[in-house]
Amino acid sequence: MTTPAQTLPLYPWLDHDLHRPLDPQPEFARLRAEQPIVYVHMKNGHEAWLITRHEDARAALRDPRLSAYHDRPGFPQMGPVDRAVRPGTFAHMDPPDHARLRLILAPEFMPKRITALRPRIQEIVDELIAKMAAEGSPADVVEALAMPFPSRVICEMLGVPYADHSFFQGHTRVLMSQATSGKASDSSFETLLSYLDRLVTAKEQDQGRDILSRLADRVNHGVITHREAVGMAILLLFAGHETSANMLGLITFTLLQNPGQLSQLKADPALINRVIEESLRYLMIIHTGIVRIATDDVVIGGQLIRAGQGVILSLGSANRDENVFAHPDQFDIHRDASQHLTFAQGIHLCLGAHLARAELQIAIKTLFLSFKSLRLAVPPSEIPFKNDMFIYGVHSLPVAW
Amino acid sequence: MRVTADTRKCLGTGNCALSAPEVFDQDDDEGTVVLLNSQPPSKLHSAVRRAVQLCPSRALQLAEDTEPAETKA
Numbered sequence: 416m417t418t419p420a421q422t423l424p425l426y427p428w429l430d431h432d433l434h435r436p437l438d439p440q441p442e443f444a445r446l447r448a449e450q451p452i453v454y455v456h457m458k459n460g461h462e463a464w465l466i467t468r469h470e471d472a473r474a475a476l477r478d479p480r481l482s483a484y485h486d487r488p489g490f491p492q493m494g495p496v497d498r499a500v501r502p503g504t505f506a507h508m509d510p511p512d513h514a515r516l517r518l519i520l521a522p523e524f525m526p527k528r529i530t531a532l533r534p535r536i537q538e539i540v541d542e543l544i545a546k547m548a549a550e551g552s553p554a555d556v557v558e559a560l561a562m563p564f565p566s567r568v569i570c571e572m573l574g575v576p577y578a579d580h581s582f583f584q585g586h587t588r589v590l591m592s593q594a595t596s597g598k599a600s601d602s603s604f605e606t607l608l609s610y611l612d613r614l615v616t617a618k619e620q621d622q623g624r625d626i627l628s629r630l631a632d633r634v635n636h637g638v639i640t641h642r643e644a645v646g647m648a649i650l651l652l653f654a655g656h657e658t659s660a661n662m663l664g665l666i667t668f669t670l671l672q673n674p675g676q677l678s679q680l681k682a683d684p685a686l687i688n689r690v691i692e693e694s695l696r697y698l699m700i701i702h703t704g705i706v707r708i709a710t711d712d713v714v715i716g717g718q719l720i721r722a723g724q725g726v727i728l729s730l731g732s733a734n735r736d737e738n739v740f741a742h743p744d745q746f747d748i749h750r751d752a753s754q755h756l757t758f759a760q761g762i763h764l765c766l767g768a769h770l771a772r773a774e775l776q777i778a779i780k781t782l783f784l785s786f787k788s789l790r791l792a793v794p795p796s797e798i799p800f801k802n803d804m805f806i807y808g809v810h811s812l813p814v815a816w
Numbered sequence: 817m818r819v820t821a822d823t824r825k826c827l828g829t830g831n832c833a834l835s836a837p838e839v840f841d842q843d844d845d846e847g848t849v850v851l852l853n854s855q856p857p858s859k860l861h862s863a864v865r866r867a868v869q870l871c872p873s874r875a876l877q878l879a880e881d882t883e884p885a886e887t888k889a
Contacts, residue, residue, distance in 0.1 A: 477872075514827060517827055517828075518827065518828060518846070518847065518848075521827060521828025521829070521846070521847030521848070522828060522842070522843070522844065522845060522846060522847030523847075524830075525828060525829075525830040525833070525842050525847050526830045526833055526834050526842075527830075527833070527842065760872060761872050762827060762872050762873050763872075764827075764829050764831075764872040766829075768829075769830060769834075
């Protein structure tokens with residue numbers, strides 16, 4: 416018996432099955448099969464077409480008539496309160512502003528620049544692993560590695576003094592929580608904004624070779640405004656913290672739950688690239704999907720989407736599409752996972768994709784090679800998953816060795 | 817096969833440089849595509865097609881020549 420669209424629970428669906436915390440909610444598989452493009456009502460009052468199949472999500476990502484500009488009337492923002500697009504948030508902009516801003520950052524994140532950064536990324540991981548070893552078993556992978564590691568990397572790339580990083584982590588944690596009231600979120604944002612404002616101003620006077628200095632240089636040349644530079648810095652700070660941190664927790668948990676494949680990795684560390692690519696497919700941290708709005712009538716997967724209507728792309732569902740990935744709910748490091756949509760496609764393809772891969776490859780490989788007997792310190796059912804947050808992951812991951 | 821790259825559309829994502837590094841590089845300062853070889857040899861064609869497919873901003877174009885028939889020894 417199919418569930419008619421109007422009886423679907425309000426979107427987004429954050430709670431995951433306690434017994435299958437790494438899988439998308441079962442509703443997605445049903446929708447892919449029976450109602451691949453379905454109109455949903457959202458908890459915040461917005462409405463949108465929910466797209467769940469890989470082929471349709473891919474087409475939507477590449478269609479220029481689906482806009483990312485969050486200020487368009489009716490844009491299906493996901494949060495409890497609609498927010499105006501802040502200057503510099505190019506992820507929520509369309510051409511030409513999107514390109515004007517993104518191109519400034521492009522060379523900092525391109526493959527050969529990230530390759531040059533790998534030794535430093537390895538050093539940062541090594542320091543944290545050494546500290547973990549010195550403090551002894553048991554430990555929380557989230558506190559010891561997953562949170563501080565990507566934080567330190569992005570802070571160095573930006574040119575933010577590391578001494579200030581715990582200040583950032585506290586505020587970004589508040590900002591990303593689904594449960595936070597509008598007030599607390601604004602206060603954290605304003606605090607971060609004013610700090611970065613002072614830092615960018617300082618670099619406008621005295622430039623180093625870091626990303627904030629590059630942004631400050633562009634302000635001095637009138638390519639972007641000071642306010643845009645600060646907005647871009649905050650965007651990178653969010654993206655650089657929470658995404659890799661949550662993936663690290665989830666990947667560690669996944670490998671511990673798949674001991675056969677973990678053994679293969681330990682025996683042949685060159686498998687790490689496959690492990691990470693399959694992890695990017697299998698796990699989803701942006702579990703609510705990403706959002707767009709049609710600027711013209713568009714037909715996707717045979718469904719007419721009218722100009723002005725919203726669209727939600729469930730990339731997590733697309734990554735489990737049985738038409739693209741055989742046995743999609745199996746974690747399998749030997750499959751070809753390269754068609755995953757975790758970094759999206761089209762002009763908003765994740766700027767940090769190459770950095771993310773490098774971070775995850777280096778951190779996961781080093782963790783499991785350094786602690787060969789790593790195991791969960793509590794039963795898997797006691798691991799707390801982030802069912803209350805926009806970005807999914809684990810709150811803590813107690814391990815022993 | 818003839819490849820063209822429009823730097824005005826390029827967003828510097830680097831998928832082309834990763835897929836076919838013998839054919840595509842990125843400018844060190846700007847990050848935009850640098851076409852190293854506009855007529856790549858056939859052993860690179862599959863990688864180049866993948867690069868063109870992955871380009872998020874449609875900055876890369878291909879003109880595929882009709883392959884001449886292979887002569888057999």
